[in-house]
Amino acid sequence: MRNEQADQDLDDLFAEARAADGPSDALFARVLADAQNVQSQTQIAREGALSRLSNLIDRLFGGWSVVSGAAMAGVAGLLLGVGLSTLNPDMTLGLQEASGWASTSASDFGDPWALADLGGE
Amino acid sequence: MARFAKGDAAAARDLAARHLPRILSHARRVLGDQAEAEGVAQEVIMRIWRIAPDWDAGRAKLSTWAHQVTANLCIDRLRKQTRRAAPTLDTDAVEQIEDHAASVPAQMMQRARLDALDAALGTLPERQRQAVVLRHIEGLSNGEIAQILDITIEAVESLTARGKRALSAHLAKEKEALGYAQ
Numbered sequence: 001m002r003n004e005q006a007d008q009d010l011d012d013l014f015a016e017a018r019a020a021d022g023p024s025d026a027l028f029a030r031v032l033a034d035a036q037n038v039q040s041q042t043q044i045a046r047e048g049a050l051s052r053l054s055n056l057i058d059r060l061f062g063g064w065s066v067v068s069g070a071a072m073a074g075v076a077g078l079l080l081g082v083g084l085s086t087l088n089p090d091m092t093l094g095l096q097e098a099s100g101w102a103s104t105s106a107s108d109f110g111d112p113w114a115l116a117d118l119g120g121e
Numbered sequence: 122m123a124r125f126a127k128g129d130a131a132a133a134r135d136l137a138a139r140h141l142p143r144i145l146s147h148a149r150r151v152l153g154d155q156a157e158a159e160g161v162a163q164e165v166i167m168r169i170w171r172i173a174p175d176w177d178a179g180r181a182k183l184s185t186w187a188h189q190v191t192a193n194l195c196i197d198r199l200r201k202q203t204r205r206a207a208p209t210l211d212t213d214a215v216e217q218i219e220d221h222a223a224s225v226p227a228q229m230m231q232r233a234r235l236d237a238l239d240a241a242l243g244t245l246p247e248r249q250r251q252a253v254v255l256r257h258i259e260g261l262s263n264g265e266i267a268q269i270l271d272i273t274i275e276a277v278e279s280l281t282a283r284g285k286r287a288l289s290a291h292l293a294k295e296k297e298a299l300g301y302a303q
Contacts, residue, residue, distance in 0.1 A: 035133035038170040
């Protein structure tokens, strides 16, 4: 019975400790100031990395405008090619014929195995 | 954590509001010193800010990780310097308070009881103290405490049981002074 009472008193004391006052406003403010410092350092580091990448692109390719221009030209070329073949397949065939590619057959290249057989002997 | 890492200031407030009170309470009860505990709590929260960009939410619970860092920093501080003389209960002062019970605010008696608890906790061995604080004041499960202190669940059960018995024995001497019924 006495032990039970002692346990109860101790549990009450633990509950009081749990409910005891929390962090002061000053500590809370210090912790948030730390957060702001870390966030701004991370932001500076991120911007630094971006700026270094930008400088590298400037040096190697002449800047973002040149790189983006080249990328745009690539995309435009791709779209033009795909668009043409979809709209008018004969046109691409005509181009192939004009270059003589369409009339070329596998036999024009001879027997590819002949060389292999020679090599094997 | 992801919001904080992206620079969201509100995320910092949310994280601090959720974790700072429990970390501070853990450190205060283990160290028995408010200023030291505030230093530890600030350091733990700083580590949360720094780890935020790399935090893997699937790996661990942030609160468990924070208590683990708190426990380690407390151990470091306790080992570096001899624990300041545990606040001893001035029973004469408490009796004086009791004499004027009608006019004395209840908070003063509560303060005396919490100081007595700190003093009693200060007499426990380091691991026992951490286990008792985490189990009975912070309300963590034995599994979480085992993870934080890097021991088995059986060891946690043993530490908390022995710790609680030792606290009861210590506080029994000051029971009357602390205003507990006989």
